[in-house]
Amino acid sequence: MAAIIQVKPLTDVPPHLSASAQPQDPAFYQDPYPFYARQHGSHPAFFWEDYGHWCFADFKSVSALLRDKRFGRDILHVATREDIGLPVPNPHVADFDLTExxxxxxxxxxxxxxxxxLVNRAFVSRQVEQLRPRIRQLAHELIDGFEEKDSVDLIKAFAAPIPAIVIAEMIGLPADMAPQLLNWSNRMVTMYMYNVTRETELDANAAAADFTAYLRDVIAERRKSPREDLLSHMLMTDRDGDVLSEDEVISTAVLLLxxxxxxxxxxxxxxxxxxxESALDPKTLFATPEQAEKTVEECLRFDAPLHLFTRYALVDTEVDGIPLRKGDVIGLMLGAANRDPARFARSDRFDPFRSDGxxxxxxxxxxxxxxxxxxxxxxxESMKVLFDRLPQLRIVEPPRYGNVYHFHGLEKLMVSWR
Ligand code: HEM
Structure with missing residues (x-):
């Protein structure tokens, strides 16, 4: 089940509560914020015609609905596919479905x-705090590798390798597998695109099959000789006799990666x-650990990387006067909620000194x-090292976002520091 889909067309939507923005239109996904501002100013709860379901763009609703037990990421624990008209799974994406x-x-x-x-313990702050020196070291090594050049694509040369290597090492996979892991992962996430083609599905499925086969081999090794890594930990974790099955370990490792x-x-x-793009001096933004934290939070708020998540209504219900039937999909617009002027003062301004929560x-x-x-x-850590080492950093080509609307990230970020 790659993308959540609204299967029953909804009728009786009052025209003034309906809005359209085509997720594949570059004019939209390159800058979705004017659309968000329009919805905030008119109807933050609206029927998004192109997706065919209701969406919520205001902070209060998004935050509340994420916590609301009437809604879930899955529906098949309370309904059958037939009940809500979900299509049967496609055999040509069976390997992908197994990882999911x-x-x-x-x-x-x-x-x-x-x-x-069973997985959470490895990710609590106390554990991951120990990774700070390794992250700094990686950031320095990557900059050492390109500093002599005149310009570089910062996504490829710096942004992508750090998290890929860190999570690979945590799980217990060699750092030199990071490019291969990135390749499998990038091909798998294309399944979340709007209107996925069969060709894309086949490629994502092939990536899932290769990824799974690789993990099965590593798991077999770890069973024989466990190490101090997350994979060994997951294989051995036992809570009152409860252990994770091999398929559960594989799904979790794929998801984490x-x-x-x-x-x-x-x-x-x-x-x-x-x-x-702000007129701010990057040095001041990472001058203290507290300010570095605030700067990162503002980066996350101002231009969020994930813009839309969906939930199923698990029961017949109603939100803000909108009637929903069991199985209906709703869209929670994280990227829009973060720009809600009712929640954040001057919400369209990048302000790493703000303290509004x-x-x-x-x-x-x-x-x-x-x-x-x-x-x-x-x-x-990585951004601090970057701006410390390259204080003259500047953008040398207009950056463009990738074409998957809800994964809002740059394809390329050409920068120079000379
Ligand atoms: C800036 C980076 C990240 C952002 C913005 C982000 C965002 C999110 C969001 C919004 C969700 C919830 C989705 C929903 O409610 O439907 C989520 C879930 C999750 N994220 Fe992240 N994530 C980030 C980094 C990471 C990292 C580094 C890891 C792993 C090491 C990770 C692992 C997970 C997992 C396993 C879940 C599922 C949790 C669950 O369902 O209980 N994420 N992430």
Missing amino acids: KHSLLNLEPPDHTRLRT NAGHEATVHTTGNGVKSIL ANVSFGAGIHFCIGAPLARIELQ
């Missing part, structure tokens, strides 16, 4: 609670762009990002 089957992101309690409890870098890469790119870039509720403490540390 036990993914935390597709589970609801009690299965979700069980799996999350995929979720563990995509959004962090995008936040680094978007954040560096926001900083360089948390954003929703990491979600909320039971699916709140397990990697948030790690991502924050990666962003604080």
Whole structure:
């Protein structure tokens, strides 16, 4: 089940509550913020015609609905496919579906609670704090590698390798596998694109099959000789006799590897762009650990890497007077909620000194990002090293965002420091 889809067309939507923005239109996905501002000024809860479901763009609703137990990421624990008209799974994406089957992101309690409890320990702040020196070292090594050049694509040369290597090493895979992991992951996330083609599905499925086969080999080795890594830990974890199955370990490792870098890469790119496009002196933005934290939070708020997540209504219900039937999909617009003028003063201004509270870039509720403490540390350390080492950093080509609307990140960020 790659993308959540609204299967029953909704009728009776009052025309004034309906809005259109084509997710594949570059004019939209390069800069979705004017659309968000229009919805904030008129109807923050609206029927998004192009997706065919209701969406929520205001902070209060997004934050509340992420925590609302009437809604879930999965529906098949309370309904059958036939009940809500979901299509049967396609055999040509069976390998991809298998990696998703036990993914935390597709589970609801009690299965979700069980799996999350077994994995969570590795990601608490106390554990990931120990990674700061390794992240700094990686950032320095990458800059050493390109500093002699005149310009570089910062996404490829700096933003992408750091989170990929860090999560690979945490799981227990060699750092030199990072490019291969990035390749599998990039091909798999194309399944979340709007209107996926069969060709894309086949390629994503092939990537999932190769990724899984690779992990099965590593798992077989770890069973024979366990190490101090997350994979060995997951294989051996036992809570009152409860252990993770091999498929659960594979789903979790794939999810951690995929979720563990995509959004962090995008936040680094978007954040560096926001900083360089502001008139602010980057030095002051990372001058103290406290200020580095605030700067990273503002990067996450101002140009979030993940803009839209969906939920199923698990019961017939109603939100803000909008009637919803069991199985209906709703869209929670994280990127828009972070720009809600009712929540953030001068919400369209990049201001790393603001103190008006948390954003929703990491979600909320039971699916709140397990990697948030790690991502924050990666962003604080890597961006500080970058601006310390290259104080003259500037953008030398207009940056462009990639064409998957809800994964809002730059394809390329050409910079120079001379
Ligand atoms: C800036 C970087 C990141 C952002 C913005 C981000 C954002 C998110 C969001 C919004 C969700 C919740 C989705 C929903 O509620 O439907 C989520 C879940 C998740 N994230 Fe992240 N993430 C980031 C980095 C990471 C990292 C580094 C890891 C792993 C090491 C990670 C692992 C996960 C996992 C496993 C889940 C599923 C949790 C669950 O369903 O219980 N993420 N992330």
